[in-house]
Amino acid sequence: MNREELARRVLELVTEIAPDVDAATVIPGIDFRDQFDFDSMDTLNFAIALHRELGIEVPETEYARLASLDKCLEYLAPRVS
Amino acid sequence: MPSEFTLPALGADMDEGTILEWHVAPGARVKRGDVVAVVETDKGAIDVEIFMDGVIREIVVKPGTKVPVGTVLALVDTEAATVTPSPMPMEQASAPAPPPPLAPSPAAAGEGRVEAARTAPPSDRLKISPAARRRARELDVDAAALTGTGPVGAITVEDVERARASPAPAREGMREAIAAAMSKSKREIPHYYLATTVDVTPATAWLAAHNAAVPVTQRLLFAALLVKSIALACRELPGFSGFHRDGRYQESPAVHVGVAVALRGGGLVAPAITDTADKPLVALMDDFRALVTRARAGRLRASELAAPTIILTSLGEASVDAVFPIIQPPQVAIVGAGAVVDRPWIVDGKVVPRQVLTLSLGADHRVTDGRLGAQFLARIVAKLLEPGSL
Numbered sequence: 171m172n173r174e175e176l177a178r179r180v181l182e183l184v185t186e187i188a189p190d191v192d193a194a195t196v197i198p199g200i201d202f203r204d205q206f207d208f209d210s211m212d213t214l215n216f217a218i219a220l221h222r223e224l225g226i227e228v229p230e231t232e233y234a235r236l237a238s239l240d241k242c243l244e245y246l247a248p249r250v251s
Numbered sequence: 252m253p254s255e256f257t258l259p260a261l262g263a264d265m266d267e268g269t270i271l272e273w274h275v276a277p278g279a280r281v282k283r284g285d286v287v288a289v290v291e292t293d294k295g296a297i298d299v300e301i302f303m304d305g306v307i308r309e310i311v312v313k314p315g316t317k318v319p320v321g322t323v324l325a326l327v328d329t330e331a332a333t334v335t336p337s338p339m340p341m342e343q344a345s346a347p348a349p350p351p352p353l354a355p356s357p358a359a360a361g362e363g364r365v366e367a368a369r370t371a372p373p374s375d376r377l378k379i380s381p382a383a384r385r386r387a388r389e390l391d392v393d394a395a396a397l398t399g400t401g402p403v404g405a406i407t408v409e410d411v412e413r414a415r416a417s418p419a420p421a422r423e424g425m426r427e428a429i430a431a432a433m434s435k436s437k438r439e440i441p442h443y444y445l446a447t448t449v450d451v452t453p454a455t456a457w458l459a460a461h462n463a464a465v466p467v468t469q470r471l472l473f474a475a476l477l478v479k480s481i482a483l484a485c486r487e488l489p490g491f492s493g494f495h496r497d498g499r500y501q502e503s504p505a506v507h508v509g510v511a512v513a514l515r516g517g518g519l520v521a522p523a524i525t526d527t528a529d530k531p532l533v534a535l536m537d538d539f540r541a542l543v544t545r546a547r548a549g550r551l552r553a554s555e556l557a558a559p560t561i562i563l564t565s566l567g568e569a570s571v572d573a574v575f576p577i578i579q580p581p582q583v584a585i586v587g588a589g590a591v592v593d594r595p596w597i598v599d600g601k602v603v604p605r606q607v608l609t610l611s612l613g614a615d616h617r618v619t620d621g622r623l624g625a626q627f628l629a630r631i632v633a634k635l636l637e638p639g640s641l
Contacts, residue, residue, distance in 0.1 A: 185380075185382075187544070188515065188547065190381065190382050190515045190548070191515070192382055192407075206515055207513070207515055207568075209568045210472055210473075210474075210568060211539075211540065214470060214540065215540060215544065221466075227467050228467070229463065230459070231463075
């Protein structure tokens with residue numbers, strides 16, 4: 171999966187969890203929390219979705235590495251096949 | 252005689268609702284708990300469940316119509332009635348019937364497409380993202396009349412905004428509903444407030460260990476521990492989980508803890524995790540997750556909104572230390588939680604870093620006094636500090 175494809179998948183999952191967020195307006199370098207109040211419930215749902223859709227289990231202690239789209243790509247890219 | 256299915260009140264502050272769509276047509280077999288209609292209220296679009304088993308005889312209120320609470324929405328031949336010979340053969344009764352012809356509503360006048368979209372079976376529902384559906388409601392745009400430009404022709408937020416260039420104030424109805432409920436509360440309920448700051452390190456440590464050991468789908472949030480602790484405390488100490496109506500308090504036989512959910516566009520709803528005290532933590536967490544997701548997608552069920560017997564409002568994510576919570580009538584108590592924070596704490600005569608939380612209680616002085624309230628808070632804390640037994 172290339173970076174564009176991965177970014178698209180991540181945004182799909184984020185907007186599935188937060189249906190009131192428009193994927194086109196997400197700014198890659200800014201934390202989801204600061205952009206649209208992504209909270210601990212959203213983060214947990216995101217971790218579950220990553221496991222379900224990409225087969226990646228992110229430990230709770232590493233949630234901070236999923237905080238923005240850029241951080242997600244950096245963390246997830248080496249982990250997806 | 253058919254039974255009447257009426258518009259339920261989804262809280263003390265709701266007087267009316269607008270039928271957005273029906274999921275059933277005459278002839279459809281329904282059972283108690285089935286979602287049969289979507290109703291627009293001050294709290295957003297709500298899935299309304301039917302409270303009887305039977306077969307839909309007639310849809311009385313057409314989509315697009317605003318009606319008061321208590322209005323007959325549909326007539327239902329209930330099970331008792333259908334065992335006696337009825338003019339309608341059973342095979343026909345259980346088969347999906349063709350949609351009824353609709354009288355054009357004012358909004359739909361001259362729009363053939365609208366009728367088609369509204370009367371289509373659920374599988375053929377309008378392709379529209381939840382965000383766009385909400386935007387359409389906010390802007391009073393008839394989404395069914397739009398052409399979608401999104402994936403598989405879905406209507407996007409942009410499509411809706413193009414259709415209505417001048418934006419309207421968002422969620423005005425919800426703001427009014429919150430104002431009405433809170434004004435009633437402050438006017439009628441003599442609140443007393445208590446707070447206690449607790450070292451919750453045993454709970455957070457237990458939680459971290461639990462979450463490290465289980466699959467991601469079984470991880471818990473701290474709030475789930477709080478919800479369960481409140482439910483168990485309600486069972487032990489009467490006076491906090493119930494309703495004050497017509498001058499008297501009635502304890503609820505079941506404990507349904509509502510959770511205040513902040514919506515991203517502003518506003519607040521507090522749907523219930525039903526039968527909270529009976530649910531194991533992982534099942535409770537599943538319900539909690541589903542509830543928050545649906546609250547934010549505007550897909551709550553009527554029963555969830557009407558059910559809470561007490562509410563937890565947790566503002567930890569907003570980085571405040573404490574909440575002074577306001578009761579939502581006709582309830583008589585609300586528990587507030589601030590953020591879990593690292594603080595210097597004295598343990599065995601030494602100052603050590605611990606994780607602490609300030610829990611608060613807003614309760615109704617017509618029902619309980621501060622002494623009982625203090626006991627109630629203490630029970631919650633005792634449960635919370637024994638997370639292994641929750």
